[in-house]
Amino acid sequence: MKETNKIYILLSHSGSLFSKLINICSGFPYTHVSIALDSELNELYSFGRIHPYNPIIGGFVREDIENGTFSRFPETMCALYSLEIEEEQYNNLERELERFKKEKDKYGYNLLGVLSAAFNFPLHRKYNYFCSQFVSELLLKSGIRILDKNPDLTSPMDFGSCKELEIVYEGYLRTYNEVKMCPASFR
Template sequence: MEKEIYILLTNTGTLLARSIQLCTGEQFCHVSIAFDSELREVYSFGRKDQANPWIGGFVQEDVRGPLFQNSPCRIYKLKIDEQAFLSIREQISGFMQDEEKYRYNFLGIFAVWFGVPWQRNNHYFCSQFVNSVLQNANVNIINKQPTLTKPADFMEARLELVYQGSIHAYIGTLYRTRRRKQFRTA
C-alpha cells in the first residue's frame, strides 16, 4: 500500500536564512519532512531557540508559529511504499528519543558549498538530514551523498509539487476547506 510524505522547502527570512540564500543564490534555503498534508508533523534540523540561531539541532517544527510567518514555501508530495514509510517513521522516532545528542552541522554547510563531503557524528544540516532519512529508507530521489545535498536539490527531484506560495496562506486554505466540509455535514 502506498503512503505519502511531504517535503517542505521554505525561506524564513532570518539572518541565517538570508546568509545561506546569499551564498547559494537559491530562493529556498530550508527543507523539512512532513507526514501529513496539514503540516502538523514536520521535522528537520534547525534552530532550537527562536532567539538564538546558533543553538540548533533536531526539531519538530511548528510551521504555524512566528518563525515561519509569511515564509514563501514549496510543498512536494512523495508517494512511497509502506516499508519505506515505516522506516522513516522509525528513524524520526529515534531522533526524537535522543534529541539532545544531535547538533546542527554549521561546519557541514560550509563544506557542502565547497563540494567537500564532511560527515560529523550526530551533526546534520536540514537537507543532509532529509536526504539521509530518505536514503536510509531506500528512497533515492537525489543522487548525492546526504552531506552534499542542498535544499535546491529537492526542487530538481521527481516530486509532485502540490503548493507554492506563503505557508500561512496554505494553512489558511486548509482551515477554510475543513470548515466548509464541517458546515456541509452539520
Template sequence: MNDNYIYLVFSKTGTWLSRLITIISKIKYAHSSISFDKSFTTMYSFGRLHPNNPFLGGFVEENLHEGVYKKFIASECLIYKVKVSEIEFNSMKKEVNRFLEEKYKYKYNFIGLFAILANIPIKRKTHYFCSEFVSEILINCNLYESNKTPSLIKTNDLLKIRNKEIIYEGYINNYYVSEELSIVE
C-alpha cells in the first residue's frame, strides 16, 4: 500500500504584491500553493498568469523552478508534506480538477485580498486569492478546520494544518529534487 501525500508550499517571492502583503500583514510567506507530487513541477494556486504582469491574475499551475520563482531568484519557501488517505487524496485532486476544467473563468480576488486586512470576508463566486483557494480545497476535503471562512484565511493560518511534516525551508534556488525524487539541499 502506497502512502499518499499532498504538499503545501508557502513562498515569498519579492514581487511588489508579495512585499506589500508581508509588510502589512507581518507574515513571512505571502503565497500558498498545493501540489500532489514532490517534484513541485505542478503546483496549484491563484496568482500571476504571466510572470511579467502583476495585474493579470487567476487560477495558475505553477512550477517551483519556473515563472515568478525563476524571475525572482531570492525567492524563499517553506514546504510541508501532509499524509492523507487515498480517499482524501482523490477528493482533493477532484476539487482541483474542477478548477482546471474551467480555469479561464477564474480570476484573482484582489478585492478580497485587501478586504481581509480589515477582517471583512468578501466571497466572489469565481474569484480567489491563494490562501482562500488552498484553504477551501483543504476544508472541503476535511483536512483543515477553521472558524474562519476561506475568504478570511491568510497563509500563516494554513501553517496550523494537522499532520504536517516540514521537508524544506530556505531559498528556492538552493532546493531541487533529484531524478530519484529524493529531496536534496
C-alpha cells in the first residue's frame, strides 16, 4: 500500500473591494484560493497582496490566517477542503513550492489573466499568476490532476465543485483553529 498525505485547499472571501467585485461577477461565495500542506494552515500559499494595506502590488505569498491580509478582514468566510495524495505527489508539491519560495521576487499578480479568464480567454504570463491559476498549475506540475480545466481559466468555483475534495470546515476563517480544537463540531 502506498504512503499518502493530506493537503488542503482553502477557499475564502475577505470582503475586500476586489473580492466583492469578483463575487458580483461570479456569483460564487468564495473569491480566493490557497493551498496548505498542513491542517493548521501554517504552510499556506497563494498569489495575492504582498503587503496587507496595498491591494495593487501582488505576487507569491505565504499567507497567515491570523495576521497579515486576513487580519485586516476579520469577517473573512472560508471553506476548507482536504485531498489525500500519494507520497510522490506530496514530494513533488513540496519541490514545486520550494521553487516558488526561492524565486518569489520574480513573481507578480496576473490581473490581466483574471480579466481574460472572465471572458474565457486563457492568458499565461511567465512569472505571473492569479490565485486559482497558481493552485491549479501547482497541482498539475506535482502530478495531481483533480480539475479538467486549463489553469489559466480556473476559478475558485472550480475548486468548490471538485468532487475529489472533501469539505473539512466552513465558516469564519478567524474561528477555524478554535473549531478545530473541538472535534464534535469539526467535520
